[in-house]
Amino acid sequence: MTYDIIMIGAGVAGLAAASELQSQGKKVLVIDKGRGVGGRMATRRVGPLRMDHGAQFITLRDSRFESKIAPLLTSGELFPWSHGFPLWRDGSISPRPDGHPRFALRSGMSALPKFLAQGLEILLGDAATAVSREGVDEWQVELAGGARHCAKTLLINMPPAQLLPLVGDFLDVETRQKISVIEMDPTWVVFGEVDQDPDFGGVALEFEGHPVLRFIARDHTRRSPGHSPALVVHCHERWSRENLEATATTVVSIVSQELERLFQVRFKSEPEVHRWKFATPLTSLGELCLWSPELRLGACGDWCAGGRVEGAVLSGWELAKKALCTPLL
Numbered sequence: 001m002t003y004d005i006i007m008i009g010a011g012v013a014g015l016a017a018a019s020e021l022q023s024q025g026k027k028v029l030v031i032d033k034g035r036g037v038g039g040r041m042a043t044r045r046v047g048p049l050r051m052d053h054g055a056q057f058i059t060l061r062d063s064r065f066e067s068k069i070a071p072l073l074t075s076g077e078l079f080p081w082s083h084g085f086p087l088w089r090d091g092s093i094s095p096r097p098d099g100h101p102r103f104a105l106r107s108g109m110s111a112l113p114k115f116l117a118q119g120l121e122i123l124l125g126d127a128a129t130a131v132s133r134e135g136v137d138e139w140q141v142e143l144a145g146g147a148r149h150c151a152k153t154l155l156i157n158m159p160p161a162q163l164l165p166l167v168g169d170f171l172d173v174e175t176r177q178k179i180s181v182i183e184m185d186p187t188w189v190v191f192g193e194v195d196q197d198p199d200f201g202g203v204a205l206e207f208e209g210h211p212v213l214r215f216i217a218r219d220h221t222r223r224s225p226g227h228s229p230a231l232v233v234h235c236h237e238r239w240s241r242e243n244l245e246a247t248a249t250t251v252v253s254i255v256s257q258e259l260e261r262l263f264q265v266r267f268k269s270e271p272e273v274h275r276w277k278f279a280t281p282l283t284s285l286g287e288l289c290l291w292s293p294e295l296r297l298g299a300c301g302d303w304c305a306g307g308r309v310e311g312a313v314l315s316g317w318e319l320a321k322k323a324l325c326t327p328l329l
């Protein structure tokens, strides 16, 4: 089957673009290697709990973004979680409200990408391994599972280090160079139920100057009342980079020791651990998306526009707009 558009990557950027394009009558296929949609907006079941081990909150600065997800606000699924997190520095914690709302989702952050994915044709659990051009106006995408799909337009929503091996050969030298200098920090995340609820003076705590820790969320404060205390611990990006190849056991052991030493808190059982190799971009492209009208090839993602969920969505919408404005679609 030939589609108008194939989007590789069902992160929020890819989903935002795909749903906009489909709403304008285009036949769109979204492909993602993950088991679910959302990429780094991720929620995992941990026993009876649902815990957010990727993005922790979203901002709603853009009015179009706010109106798109208004149904989630109206239903109470999306709610203002915090107005600024306290800061840990040299062993003491100080409050730091800035009045700016950070929103979370009651059933987990993955509820947002699931909302954006409604009505889309999405192929999950299969990675795009190669792309090629057939004639002047068709892209072919090969998947690890052996399937092939064709489209007139190919859009990519993947971090730069994954995008370049797939489509780098089709890009001009200047574009390749612009993408290849964008680095992304890794983040180790350890999360699970704990034996007591630490008193941070807020729903989460940011760290400055700690060698291992960067952020701890009291995850249960995002759920309906009555959930037992559970923490999501983000390791510092420098520590995560230096310990990228450490074993999960080592990371859990170091994080557990720090939690006990600083807050006398222990995980109730062996916590979950996740390594995000490409967690947050250090720099961004400085353009909302990449689009080649000649090739009908484009890319979107947080690395184009500010490294956050909201920026990723705006990047996806900009790419959809560019693709729709180019004739022959």
Ligand SMILES: Cc1cc2nc3c(=O)[nH]c(=O)nc-3n(C[C@H](O)[C@H](O)[C@H](O)COP(=O)(O)OP(=O)(O)OC[C@H]3O[C@@H](n4cnc5c(N)ncnc54)[C@H](O)[C@@H]3O)c2cc1C
Residues within 6 Å of the ligand: 008, 009, 010, 011, 012, 013, 014, 031, 032, 033, 034, 037, 038, 039, 040, 041, 053, 054, 055, 056, 057, 058, 059, 126, 127, 128, 129, 157, 158, 159, 162, 187, 189, 234, 276, 278, 279, 280, 300, 301, 302, 303, 307, 308, 309, 310, 312
């Ligand atoms: C630990 C952590 C904490 C964060 N905290 C926040 C926060 O509090 N607030 C905030 O706004 N942002 C936060 N972020 C950043 C936020 O998660 C991202 O900016 C946003 O989710 C990026 O979306 P995206 O669509 O650009 O990319 P992604 O979510 O990375 O989506 C890319 C998709 O491409 C898929 N893919 C990759 N390769 C292939 C392939 N070969 N074939 C098929 N599919 C492929 C992946 O499976 C993935 O689903 C955090 C990120 C991390 C990791």
